[in-house]
Amino acid sequence: MLESGVDPAGLAQLLALPFMQRALLAGLLTGLLGGVLGSFAVLRQLSFFSDALGHSALLGISLGILLGLNPTVVLIPFAVLFALGVNQLAGRSQLPTDALLNIVYSSSLALAVLLLSRVRTYKGGIQQLLFGDILGVSWLDLGVILVLLLGAGGYLLLSRRSQILLTLDEPLAISRGVAAGWHRLVFIVVLAVVVAISIKAVGVLLISAFVVIPACASRLVSRGFGTYVFVAALLGASCAVIGLLASGALDLPSGPSVVVVQLFGFLLALLLAPRRRFSRP
Amino acid sequence: MAKMILEVSHLTVCREGATAVDDVSFSLEAESETALVGPNGAGKSTLVQAILGVLPRQSGEVRLLGHALGARGQLPAAVRDQVAYLPQTLTLRGRFPLSVAEFVGLGWERAGLALPWRGRCARRSAVALALAKVGGEDLAPRLISDLSTGQLKRALLAFCVVRPRRLLVLDEAQAGLDAQAAEQFHGLLFDLRRSEGWTILQVSHDLEMVRRTCSRVLCLNRSLRCSGPPDHALSPAQLERLYGRGWVPYHHHHPGASRS
Structure with a gap:
């Protein structure tokens, strides 16, 4: 294991620290949330959406800094607007969504860097924005993540039938009475808010890994939808906790440590996945 | 008339x-x-x-x-x-972790919000009966993305027949x-x-x-x-x-x- 070189007493000492406890809880909740939402997002080809939103969020953060506001306060409305805007744009434009997202996120990123270059006091903090600071999570942040987990989980649980049908085939879903436009919009807004909230802990560059990697690993090995979502959530949470413990014990940056553990999880799933015959296109 | x-x-x-x-x-x-x-x-x-x-x-x-x-x-x-609709095919990209039994169960469930375990027993027997009607009992545990075209049509028919x-x-x-x-x-x-x-x-x-x-x-x-x-x-x-x-x-x- 990763923490094999660390003595147990040192680990216990680490676990006694309040900021470490908060970090572990935040990792657990963010991992769960990423896994559950990711399992739908990945099947709906929304992996790139979470990545683009993560990068664009930097613009929201720099606007907040410029206006002297708490970044989290700016981030949520920014993410919601981003989701609504992309949804509208993708619905009306004749261009493929991935190209549109690329345009939106690279221009937001460019604007954000230009803005940040004007703000002298924040130049040192850009690394924290890029890779997150899970050790700096406050009780308030934890509360927000918990509320979000309960809200998003409840919504997905109750609308499970609509979500799966919509992911499978939109005309089929509508013919079964699913309010497709509405559910698609709510899902994308929830995903955007989750990504925005998790950015503080995970950073803009790696947030999409929390959504994409556990879900993809689970997709490779699951034999049913219930197990798929469950395994994705479990992987998301456990990888986050293991990664954080490793980062604390070995004094490594937290976000990247978690993503590397997720990568190991994915590789394991790749090994366990049933071999697919190439007889069918 | x-x-x-x-x-x-x-x-x-x-x-x-x-x-x-x-x-x-x-x-x-x-x-x-x-x-x-x-x-x-x-x-x-x-x-x-x-x-x-x-x-x-x-x-x-x-x-x-x-x-x-x-x-x-x-x-x-x-x-x-x-009213049921049978599309030409389902456009599934890559592995889709939904079993045929779960898929047919979605056809049985009614529109609107509901907890997943509501009517579980009734759903299970309706799904088994529907798969039997289309001669697809053996498809139940298979993944929807692993089916051949003919098997997928059977699954879609079961999706329709699972409710009157x-x-x-x-x-x-x-x-x-x-x-x-x-x-x-x-x-x-x-x-x-x-x-x-x-x-x-x-x-x-x-x-x-x-x-x-x-x-x-x-x-x-x-x-x-x-x-x-x-x-x-x-x-x-x-x-x-x-x-x-x-x-x-x-x-x-x-x-x-x-x-x-």
Whole structure:
């Protein structure tokens, strides 16, 4: 294991620290949330959406800094607007969504860097924005993540039938009475808010890994939808906790440590996945 | 008098600025089997999707089981339950971790918000019965993305038969099936239609199959060109009008061979 070189007493000492406890809880909740939402997002080809939103969020953060506001306060409305805007744009434009997202996120990123270059006091903090600071999570942040987990989980649980049908085939879903436009919009807004909230802990560059990697690993090995979502959530949470413990014990940056553990999880799933015959296109 | 299952009057549908379906009116009697034929781009799928409320309509009225379809495709849940749609195929990209049993279960569940475990036992027995009806008991644990085209059609039929329905709308159900599989699928569909009392509206390219199985044919090329029993609507002269001279599909058919 990763923490094999660390003595147990040192680990216990680490676990006694309040900021470490908060970090572990935040990792657990963010991992769960990423896994559950990711399992739908990945099947709906929304992996790139979470990545683009993560990068664009930097613009929201720099606007907040410029206006002297708490970044989290700016981030949520920014993410919601981003989701609504992309949804509208993708619905009306004749261009493929991935190209549109690329345009939106690279221009937001460019604007954000230009803005940040004007703000002298924040130049040192850009690394924290890029890779997150899970050790700096406050009780308030934890509360927000918990509320979000309960809200998003409840919504997905109750609308499970609509979500799966919509992911499978939109005309089929509508013919079964699913309010497709509405559910698609709510899902994308929830995903955007989750990504925005998790950015503080995970950073803009790696947030999409929390959504994409556990879900993809689970997709490779699951034999049913219930197990798929469950395994994705479990992987998301456990990888986050293991990664954080490793980062604390070995004094490594937290976000990247978690993503590397997720990568190991994915590789394991790749090994366990049933071999697919190439007889069918 | 037979009750009308579907009534379409003066339906016009636009797609990307162009009129795809123009002033179409027809109705379906209970337990009838009607085919919708026409060349590619004639608006067959558009018409079917507008009837189901998947695509918005420009003007006209659609009544399903006597209930008017709302402008945004709204329909009372009790009516929705009785109308089923079989798409050409499901566009699944990569592994889709949904078992056939779970998929058929989604067909059993009603619209709206509900906890996943509501009616679990009733759902499980309905799914088993539906899979038995289509001869697909062995498919239950398989993943929907691992099925062959023929198996996927069976799963889709089970999705329809898992609850009592009145109207079944099929969009090129035999697409992607070889001759033998298409024959088997149609045999199954024919049996289920009789035992379940379904009214069927199907888009089809296979005029031979239409001739043998359908009681009525609607010929569409943006507007409704003709309708009636197959012998009338699929006569050589009508087909030439619909498809254009020399473009009638399925040349292996001999026009003189059909008997009434």
